[in-house]
Amino acid sequence: FAKILDDKEAAALYSSQARTNGSMFLARFTRHDGRGLCDVLDTPGHNAPDESIRPNQIFAVSLPFAPIEPATPLAQAVVKVVQEELLTPFGLRTLSPHDPAYCPYYGGDAWSRDGAYHQGTAWPWLMGPFAEAHYKAHGDKEAARDLLRPLEAQLTACGIGSLSEVYDGDPPQRPNGCIAQAWSVSETLRVWRDLAE
Numbered sequence: 313f314a315k316i317l318d319d320k321e322a323a324a325l326y327s328s329q330a331r332t333n334g335s336m337f338l339a340r341f342t343r344h345d346g347r348g349l350c351d352v353l354d355t356p357g358h359n360a361p362d363e364s365i366r367p368n369q370i371f372a373v374s375l376p377f378a379p380i381e382p383a384t385p386l387a388q389a390v391v392k393v394v395q396e397e398l399l400t401p402f403g404l405r406t407l408s409p410h411d412p413a414y415c416p417y418y419g420g421d422a423w424s425r426d427g428a429y430h431q432g433t434a435w436p437w438l439m440g441p442f443a444e445a446h447y448k449a450h451g452d453k454e455a456a457r458d459l460l461r462p463l464e465a466q467l468t469a470c471g472i473g474s475l476s477e478v479y480d481g482d483p484p485q486r487p488n489g490c491i492a493q494a495w496s497v498s499e500t501l502r503v504w505r506d507l508a509e
Contacts, residue, residue, distance in 0.1 A: 382448035401462035403434035416482035440499030
């Protein structure tokens with residue numbers, strides 16, 4: 313906004329602070345093995361980073377003012393680990409299947425469903441940020457659009473013209489939760505449109 317308002321002094325200050333914050337973010341959140349980013353820093357009781365592989369790290373590449381520059385080795389590492397560990401045809405898993413806490417299926421009573429929700433269930437709305445980050449890291453719009461194509465067939469699977477809230481993390485990846493989830497549809501449409509432009 314400082315640039316838009318032609319406030320050069322404020323723009324210089326905020327740009328400097330953004331660079332400093334970005335450097336601090338990268339220094340603290342980058343995993344020790346270089347495979348993407350930690351999920352949480354200073355975990356309760358352990359005071360150490362949580363290196364669980366989760367989808368939150370994709371936002372550090374996909375957002376417009378992301379702390380990780382596109383087409384850098386770290387951006388590519390984040391996209392790669394998310395693609396290898398979390399990507400399913402219908403969304404990103406909320407936890408790597410290699411993690412001992414992984415729950416492959418969303419189902420059962422309310423307690424069981426709540427327990428699986430963030431422990432491996434695949435969320436379609438996260439395909440939008442993932443496709444966007446993939447494009448930023450690799451510069452290939454067609455490859456990014458291909459990531460969204462499996463969701464097209466899902467438009468007639470449950471709620472006609474809509475996408476379900478969640479899918480199982482493991483095959484056959486049954487749709488579950490709400491049959492018509494606004495964020496699943498809106499993120500897919502937003503990124504599809506952006507990639508078409």
